[in-house]
Amino acid sequence: MQRSHATVSVQLWILALGILAAFLFGASVRPLLGYSGRHSAAKPLPLSSVLCARTSPPAAVAAAAPDVATDIPPEQLWVPLVEPRDSYRAAADFYPYARPPPPGFERWLEYARPRQCLLGRYDRLEADLAPFRDPADPGRRSITRAALARAAELHSTVFYHVRDGRVSFDAVEELQAVAREYLQVLDRIAPHLPDIDFVVNTLDTPRTLPGEGTFAERLATTCANASAELTQRGELHGYVINSLRDGSDVQRELLPVISMTKIASCHGDLVAPPWYHIQHLAGKRGQGLGLETDVCRPGAPENLAWHQRVPHLFFRGSTTGGLVREGTPYQRFHRHRLVKLAADDPRMDVGFSAYLQCEPEVCAEMEAQYGRKPYVPEREAYRHRFLMVVDGNSFSSRLLWTMSSGSLVFRSHLFTEWYEDRIQPSVHYLPVRLDYADLSERLDWALTHDAEAHVIAQQAAIVARLHLRIEDVECYWLRLLTEYAALLQPE
Template sequence: MLLGRLSTRERRFVVVPLVALVFSFILYYQEYLHSARSTKSVPIVVSSSVSGRVDPQPVCVPPAPKRPAVLLSHTYRDDGILEVNPDGSHPIYELIELANARWKSKLSRASKTLDEAVREYEKRYRRRPPKGFDKWYEFIYSRSKDGRLSFDQDEYDQIYKDLEPFWGYHPLDLQRLQDEQEFHTDTFTLGTNETNQLEVLRVSFASGVNSWNPDDLLGGARSIIEILKDVEQDLPPFRAVISPHDSPSLFSDYEVKKMALDAASSNTYMDVDSIAIGPPNGWLSGCSPTSRARQGGSEQLSQQKTFIHDHRKAMDPCRHPYLLESIGEFLKHEHPGPSHRMLPRFAYCATLMHHDIQIPTLFAWVDDVLPRSDDPQWDQKLDERLVWRGSNTGIWHAQDTRWQKAQRTRLVDLARDLNGTVKVLLSSSTEDVRVGEGIEIPRGKVNPAMMDVAFAGEPVGCHEETCLELRRRYEWRRRQGSKESGQFKYIIDVDGNAWSSRFKRLITSNSLVFKATVYPEWFFDRIEPWVHYVPVQVDYSDVYDALAFFRGGLYGEDRREELARTIANEGRAWSRTFWRKEDITAYVYRLILEYARVMSSDRDAMSYDG
C-alpha cells in the first residue's frame, strides 16, 4: 500500500536497497549453513550383521573439506597409475567419464565391411591380413548379434603382441623350434591331419606316481576342438604345441625379445643360434635396463592415494617391481632363468613377463548365470559388503616358500585384520568438491562392515605341516553357491594358480566386479575398465577407496550407487555381447590363420590377396 502511493522514481530508491538487503541475507545464510555442516562431525555406523546392515555404533569423522575456488588436476603416471591430488575432485568420477569416452569412440570407429576391416588391419599392423581373412569375416558377420557387427572384427591386438616377435625369425628356424617343442614334457600338439580334420597329433606327458592324469591334461585340447568345430573346414594346415597347465612357462629375456621385434620391424631375420645374452638376473632379465625394476627405483613414488587408469600397464612388473613380491606366479620362482629363444608354444594365459602364445578355452565359460533367480537385480541384492570365497591356490605352501605374500593370502589377511586404522577416501555427493586426504577409520569397524572375505573348504597345495598351520591360522568357511553369492552387490576377483576362470561368471551377473590381476587375457583389447568392471591394484591399496566411493561410508553416506549399478549392468551386457562362444571361436580362428602364416615357408602366399 505504501509503495502504491510513491512515484516510480521514489519506488526505485526504496525497492533496490531492499532487494540488495534480501540477497545479502540469503548469501550469508547459505554460508552459515555450509559452515555449520563443515564443523559438525558426521556419525558413521558400523555393521555387525551378516548382511552389512548397520547398528548404532557412531564413529566421529573429521569435518568435510571445503570447496576450493578451483579444483586441481590429478597426475596420470606413465605406469598406468593415477596419483590423487587432494585438491581435485574424487578421481573415480573422471576415470569413469574418460573410460566411457574411449569405449564409445572404439565402438563408433569399428569397421563395418570387409574392405574397411582390411584397411584397418593394414593400418594397425603394417601388413596384409592372413590368407582366409575373408572367410573369417564371413564367419563373424554370420554370428553378429541381431544382424549387427560388433567391433570385434578390429580388436585383436593381443594376437599381434603374441606373434609379432616370430616375424623376426626365419620360418625354417621356427619350424625347427616347433618340432623340438613337440617332444617337450607336458605338452600336446593339436593340428590338422591329412584330411584337414582337427585332432591331437602328439602327446608328451610325464609318467609316474606323481604325474598328472593324461585325460585331465587333454581337457584343453577337447575344448579347443569344440571351439573350432564350426570353422574346421576353413582352417589352414597347422601344428600347435600347447601346454596343458594353468600357468605360462616361457619367460622372456628382454634383449632376446627386443632383437626379435627389431628384426620383425625391419623385415629381417635374427640368427637364433648365435644369440649372446648377459648372465641371468632372475625376473629382472625380462625388463629393460632403463626400467624401474632394473634401476632399483622405489615403488612408492608418492604417499598420495592412487587408482588404475591403464590396467595393462598396471600389470607390468618392470614398471611395478612390487608385483614380483606379491603374486604366486612370480614368488614360486626365486631366480628363474629366461629362455634364450622365443619359442612358439601356446598356453592358456601369460603375464607380461612371458611370451607364451595365448589361446582361450571354454574352461568355466557360461552363457548366463542360471537359474536367473540366483542372480537378483541390483536393487534386490541385500548385502553391500565386498565378497570373496576361494581356495588358497596360487603357490605351494611350505616352510621354504613365500606363501604369506601370495595374492589370496594377502586378501584374506587384509580383510580379517581388526587392528590399527586404514585411511579411506570418502565420496562426495557432487563432483565439484575436493576429495581431500582421506580419513583414518579403525580396521575393527571398517572390515566387518565392508568386507566378507574368507577361504573356503580345506587347505590345498600345502606340505603337511603348513596345512596344519593354515587350518589353525584361518577360518575356513563353506563354499558359496551361486544363490548365496548372488545376494552381494560387490564381488572381488583375484588370480589363483594363474588367470581367474571365474571372471566370466562374475561379470555375467548383476553384481559389480572388482578385478585384481597380472594376466592380460585374450579379451583385454575389447573390454573397458571403469565401464565394465572396476580395476584394482594387486596390493589392494585402492580397494577401500573404490568400495567407499560406490557404496558410501560405513553408514552408506554419499554413496554413488547409481554408478555402481550402471557398471554392473554394462559388464553383464558386455559379457553377453562380446564374450559369447562364437566370439571365442572368432578369436581362435583368427589366431590360427595368423599362426599358420608366420610358420609358413612362404608367408606372402599365406597372405590375403583380396
C-alpha cells in the same frame, strides 16, 4: 481403401520404431561424442531388462547407458565395440594394421560376420604375435619348424594338427580329456584353416620368458616394460615368489606355445581362450550369455535387483596362488594377504573355503591362522553387490562369468586374459593394486556412489553378453590361427 489405411498404419509404426531406435542408439553413443549431460533422477535399468530383451546388439547397448549423475568422466561411461556390419566392405578395410591381411583373412571374415564377432582390432593378439614377426618383413614366415618341435617336447602340452579341415592331436593319456575340450572349438573352425600344426599348453601358467640368465634376471630385463605392479610389487604375488624361491622351468627361448594367460610385455606365449571357458560357454551357444550365469531366468540370484544385493565385498576361494611347503613365505601371497586384510572389516565377507597346494602340516598351520569359511556356490555369491576377483596360480578364470553377474567386480591381477582389450578398468570393473593399498578406498567409493557403481556393473554384463560368447571364443581362435599360419614355415 481399408488395405491402404492398413499400409499407412504399418508405415507409421515402422517410422515410430525407427525414431525410437535412433533416439536410444544416440543415447548410447553420447559419451563417445563427449556428451556430458547429467540427469540425477535417471537410474540404471534392471539387469534383466538390459540383457534379456530380444533386441539387436546396438539396441541392447543403447538400453544400458542411461544418463546418471556421476563423478566418473563422461568419456569413461561408454559401451565400446559397436562396429559396422557392412558386408560389402573389402576385407582389407577390416584389417587395421600396417600390412596386408594374412592369407585366409577373408575366410575368417566370412566366419565372423554371421556370428556377430568383432571384426576390427585384435590388439591383444597382435601384441602376442609381434615378437614372432620380422620388423623388416612382417609377412615373413619366421616361426621355424625347429622351434615348433621344441615347443611340442614341453611337458603338459598337446600337439594339434589340421589337415584338410580336420583336427587330430598328440597327447599323453592324462591330457586326453583336456585336449578333447579344445575340439569343441577347433572342430568348428578347422574347415576354415590351412594345414597347420600348433602347440597348446594345458598348464594355467605361461611357459616362455625369453632372455638370458636366471628367472630373476629375465624378470628384470625382459619384463622391464611390463606393468609397474610386476616390477615394483611382484614380490607380493605367489607366482613370482615361488619362481624366485624355487626356480622355474619357464623356457628362455621364444617358442610358439599357445597358453591360457601370461603377464603382458613379459612372457612370450600366445594367449587364447582356455579349455574351461570353452567348456562352460559351449552350453550357451547362440544364447548370447555365457558360462554359469543365466540372468534371464526368473528368480536366479544373478537376476536380483541391485538394491537387493548385500552391499559387501565378497570373495570365497582356495589357497591357490602358489605352492607352499615348510619355509615358504605364504603370508606374502596375494590371496593370503587379502584374507588377512579383510578379517576385521565388517564391509567384507572374504575367506578361504579350502586349503590346497600345501604340505599337510603347513595346511593345518595356515588354517589355524586364516580360518575356514563355508563353500559358497558361484551363483550364491552373486547375492552380494561387490565381488572380488583376484589371481589364483596365474589368472582368475572366474572373471569372465563374474562380469556377467550384475555385481560390481573389484579386480587385482598381474596376469592378462584373451579378452583383455575388450574391457577397461573403471569402465567394466574397479581396479585394485596388488598390495591392496587402495582396496578400502575403492570400496568406500562404491558404497557412496551407488548409481555409478551400478552402471559399471551393467556395462560389464553387456560386454559379456555381446562379446564374450562361445562365438567370440571361436572367432578369436580362428583369428589367432589364421595369423599364426601365415608366420609358420611350411613343412
